[in-house]
Amino acid sequence: MPPAGPARRTLLALGTGALAAPALAQGPNPGKFPDRPIRLIVPWPPGGSADAQLRSLAEISARALGQPVLVENRPGASGTLGAQFLTTQARPDGHTVGQMHMSxxxxxxxxxxxxxDPVNDFSHIIGLCGWMFGIVVKADGPIRSFQDYIAWARANPGRLTYATSGIATTNHLAMEEIAAREKIDIVHVPYRASNEAAVAVASGEVMSVADSSAWAPLVEGGQLRLICAWTAERSPRFPDAPTLRELGHDMVITSPYGISGPKGMDPGVVRVLHDAFHAALMDPANAAVRAQFDMPLEYYPTAEYRQFIARRAEYEQAMARRLNLRID
Incomplete structure (x- = not known):
């Protein structure tokens, strides 16, 4: 946790641990790939923005691949159960891939x-898009702006609760950074997914949610209020919500994600998957899903996506050291 400012508290615990990676199997002949359905692991429950975008991607890419692309939800552990499966159980034959994200x-x-190893223990295939994050409160509550949010937290140390989709997620760490800068004591309440967290705010279980835009329908429906967005510019969908930059914090957070597979995949198979997923990403139907959730396009081809992951790994390692972060 950050050394500056008062300590923040996190409710619930997160188990860790993974099995050693098995011996790699020989990759398939890419000329015969795929010869059966492909599993796309989504490490969140159904209903969230990433789940919707990846389900659309799976449906569209199946047409080019000639095989179904079946979404398999594996929620839990801050969205890392899919990575655990890819590194310990999945064969590197291209028939099992999963979402790669910052957690x-x-x-x-x-x-x-x-x-x-986030760089070398996966076959990185393609970068897709990011999220629009923001802080949301109950519409009929006492907090109506980001300034109100900070003032309430200062007046009520340790009582302002905020939900995210998990411990050590990008949005959780961003809130830790904001809390350290503002010198406030707030309480983190992790949920399994952003849509569950949004509903928890609407029902009064927690006071706010800091997460991706699964909260958007509840904001548009009048149950919740967006008090700030973490994008570079104001969202056309929510033009009244200021950005963090406008509020004095030079922070832009989109947390790009993509698709990766097990270590050792045949380059020809990776190319087949990349081309099918890229075509699906650019399809108007997938663009419509991204627009529904205000998800910015963050496309990287295979080589560039691996380089992006390597750069992010260096950044995340430095951030963990600077903030003295540990979850075990």
């Missing part, structure tokens, strides 16, 4: 025994 890149630097 997977970050996790090895938060635990005593790193479960994987």
């Amino acid at each position: 997977i890149v970050r996790r090895p630097f938060l635990v005593r025994t790193p479960p994987w």
